[in-house]
Amino acid sequence: xxxxxxxxxxxxxxxxxxxxxxxxxxxDRISLRVEQGEFxxxxxxxxxxxxTTLRMIAGFEEPTSGRLLLDGQEGSRLPPFKRNTNLVFQSxxxxxxxxxxxxxxYGPRRARLSRTEVASRVEDALRTVxxxxxxxxxxxxxxxxxxxxxxxxxxLVNHPAVLLLDEPLGALDLKLRREMQIELxxxxxxxxxxxxxxxxxxxxxxxxSDRIAVMNGGRVEQLGTPEEIYNRPTTxxxxxxxxxxxxxxxxxxxxxxxGRVSVVLPGGGTALVGSVSPSSADSATATLVLRPSRxxxxxxxxxxxxERAAIPxxxxxxxxxxxxxxxxxxxxEGVSLSASTSEADTSDLRVGRRMWAHWAPGETxxxxxxxxxxx
Amino acid sequence: xxxxxxxRTSPPAPRIYWTLARRxxxxxxxxxxxxxxxxxxxxxxxxxxxxxSFNRSIVIGFPFRGGTLEWYRAALGETAAxxxxxxxxxxxxxxxxxxxxxxxxxxxxxxxxxxxxxxVTGSFILLPLVIPWLLIGVSGLIFFSLVDVRLSLWTVGVxxxxxxxxxxxxxxxxxxxxxxPHIHEASLDLGAGxxxxxxxxxxxxxxxxxxxxxxxVFSWSFNNFIVSFFxxxxxxxxxxxxxxxxxxxxxxxVVNALATLISFVQIVVIVGVWQLLKxxxxxxxxxxxxxVAGA
Numbered sequence: 318x319x320x321x322x323x324x325x326x327x328x329x330x331x332x333x334x335x336x337x338x339x340x341x342x343x344x345d346r347i348s349l350r351v352e353q354g355e356f357x358x359x360x361x362x363x364x365x366x367x368x369t370t371l372r373m374i375a376g377f378e379e380p381t382s383g384r385l386l387l388d389g390q391e392g393s394r395l396p397p398f399k400r401n402t403n404l405v406f407q408s409x410x411x412x413x414x415x416x417x418x419x420x421x422x423y424g425p426r427r428a429r430l431s432r433t434e435v436a437s438r439v440e441d442a443l444r445t446v447x448x449x450x451x452x453x454x455x456x457x458x459x460x461x462x463x464x465x466x467x468x469x470x471x472x473l474v475n476h477p478a479v480l481l482l483d484e485p486l487g488a489l490d491l492k493l494r495r496e497m498q499i500e501l502x503x504x505x506x507x508x509x510x511x512x513x514x515x516x517x518x519x520x521x522x523x524x525x526s527d528r529i530a531v532m533n534g535g536r537v538e539q540l541g542t543p544e545e546i547y548n549r550p551t552t553x554x555x556x557x558x559x560x561x562x563x564x565x566x567x568x569x570x571x572x573x574x575x576g577r578v579s580v581v582l583p584g585g586g587t588a589l590v591g592s593v594s595p596s597s598a599d600s601a602t603a604t605l606v607l608r609p610s611r612x613x614x615x616x617x618x619x620x621x622x623x624e625r626a627a628i629p630x631x632x633x634x635x636x637x638x639x640x641x642x643x644x645x646x647x648x649x650e651g652v653s654l655s656a657s658t659s660e661a662d663t664s665d666l667r668v669g670r671r672m673w674a675h676w677a678p679g680e681t682x683x684x685x686x687x688x689x690x691x692x
Numbered sequence: 693x694x695x696x697x698x699x700r701t702s703p704p705a706p707r708i709y710w711t712l713a714r715r716x717x718x719x720x721x722x723x724x725x726x727x728x729x730x731x732x733x734x735x736x737x738x739x740x741x742x743x744x745s746f747n748r749s750i751v752i753g754f755p756f757r758g759g760t761l762e763w764y765r766a767a768l769g770e771t772a773a774x775x776x777x778x779x780x781x782x783x784x785x786x787x788x789x790x791x792x793x794x795x796x797x798x799x800x801x802x803x804x805x806x807x808x809x810x811x812v813t814g815s816f817i818l819l820p821l822v823i824p825w826l827l828i829g830v831s832g833l834i835f836f837s838l839v840d841v842r843l844s845l846w847t848v849g850v851x852x853x854x855x856x857x858x859x860x861x862x863x864x865x866x867x868x869x870x871x872x873p874h875i876h877e878a879s880l881d882l883g884a885g886x887x888x889x890x891x892x893x894x895x896x897x898x899x900x901x902x903x904x905x906x907x908x909v910f911s912w913s914f915n916n917f918i919v920s921f922f923x924x925x926x927x928x929x930x931x932x933x934x935x936x937x938x939x940x941x942x943x944x945x946v947v948n949a950l951a952t953l954i955s956f957v958q959i960v961v962i963v964g965v966w967q968l969l970k971x972x973x974x975x976x977x978x979x980x981x982x983x984v985a986g987a
Contacts, residue, residue, distance in 0.1 A: 402881075406877070410877065411875075412878070475883070
């Protein structure tokens with residue numbers, strides 16, 4: 318990612334940063350940079366090291382090794398109160414004995430800003446999160462979403478180099494979470510502060526982020542824009558964790574000179590693939606990643622070739638999921654895959670019906686086969 | 693429960709209902725009787741003494757020979773009593789802040805840090821709460837004579853700190869454990885050092901518990917007899933004065949009057965402080981019972 322020389326210093330740069338707890342390696346030599354004004358997410362399942370990474374950036378954990386640069390300055394040995402970062406906690410951690418105003422003013426007051434400066438900053442921050450009317454309330458008298466906004470304002474008011482958010486929407490219900498996602502993104506764009514956002518919710522990460530680092534086992538599996546991560550997963554883990562994916566074990570056939578690769582599908586058919594990740598290079602078998610939303614179903618065998626790839630399947634289950642219907646299928650050699658369709662009428666999709674599942678080869682990716690790669 | 697009450701329009705309640713209702717009435721009667729007996733045993737003697745402090749007779753007992761303030765007038769002239777009272781107040785006023793400080797520090801150590809022998813240290817600090825005060829008093833006496841310290845109000849004060857500060861430790865550490873650790877971290881994150889965090893966040897959040905602890909420690913120290921008795925030497929605290937006066941029968945009504953007066957003042961002060969705490973807490977949306985019970 319760093320071949321292009323950047324004109325501006327990144328807001329945050331991690332270089333080979335590691336954290337060991339005794340024998341457990343929580344974070345394993347991760348390197349990444351967060352640009353000024355970027356919305357950056359650390360995405361991964363619980364225990365993948367994302368929260369530990371965030372706490373190292375905030376200063377609550379000391380890195381075992383590696384470097385941490387804040388606005389270009391080495392910061393890994395600074396205590397939390399001397400860092401130009403602010404953390405929004407999942408539990409909000411508002412001071413219960415202070416009004417909303419005093420909560421937000423806490424940072425500026427510690428920075429010994431003048432009284433008028435504190436007042437104007439607090440007003441700005443509270444207006445940004447639309448909580449100015451509640452300035453004199455105590456946290457007890459606020460709803461979860463409102464507390465969330467106050468916690469956000471309490472961080473923003475300090476104009477940090479990066480604002481760190483630890484699953485900040487985790488305690489909200491689904492509807493409110495969706496609303497807050499949009500608002501959060503809007504606020505971030507307006508204030509132009511870099512956000513580092515920790516979440517295990519892939520949908521949230523895709524919605525909010527400029528770039529995402531997918532973490533697993535203390536390492537970064539893939540780093541890229543939401544489109545790159547979703548459309549061109551580089552590892553099996555990423556493909557499986559982000560969105561839904563059919564993972565089909567295939568034999569690698571031709572690797573032609575022009576870079577196009579064809580694979581042998583279960584049942585013997587061949588198909589071209591859209592892209593090949595480095596993790597599957599030079600191996601005889603690989604995993605084909607195919608999104609259920611890209612799979613179409615048809616009664617007749619579609620014409621093979623460069624445009625369509627297909628395998629014969631039998632319908633196993635039809636599951637109504639609201640806006641889409643998921644169809645679980647079984648193909649040759651016991652391979653199972655699913656297709657999702659938004660078509661209203663699926664009454665003719667009877668269990669046991671034999672059909673053809675087909676897709677555009679350009680929308681598939683090849684990643685490493687099972688039992689390889691991830692140690 | 694109230695839903696069980698039959699509405700006027702409903703069909704006649706089945707027999708089972710009446711059985712349940714009778715059972716409930718019996719249970720209520722048992723509860724009320726039990727409470728009444730307990731209250732009588734606990735507070736009866738105190739009330740009787742208070743009443744007899746207004747009795748004209750020198751004998752504390754029936755018959756009641758008419759009201760008088762004679763004993764109260766006599767009590768005002770008892771300089772020894774007032775001296776001892778002043779001593780008790782002085783001790784309590786010195787002991788209370790000492791206990792709060794020690795209690796705060798030890799509660800912090802026990803609840804915020806993980807160190808070797810933490811469990812042992814904790815039990816050691818809380819030990820005075822379970823050792824009989826008689827033993828503590830006697831061992832204090834032996835200790836001070838071993839190290840050759842003359843017994844005085846100072847030694848009493850030291851002993852009071854020993855018995856009372858563990859109570860503060862217990863109350864405060866229960867509260868500290870309940871505090872969200874992220875609140876402490878949030879303060880550091882927002883640019884406050886540890887001292888500033890203590891001043892602006894931790895202490896204000898503990899203030900109600902600190903207040904409640906102060907009330908307890910003050911009254912423990914002020915009312916303690918047995919430990920003071922062994923370690924006061926020739927000095928008198930108020931409870932010691934009361935005890936020594938009991939041996940002279942003709943002073944008894946005076947002692948009684950004075951004790952009633954002091955109890956009354958104590959009750960008024962403690963209830964007052966309690967109400968003050970309660971009002972302040974309610975303004976912050978907290979319940980005083982949480983603060984003390986730690987539930």
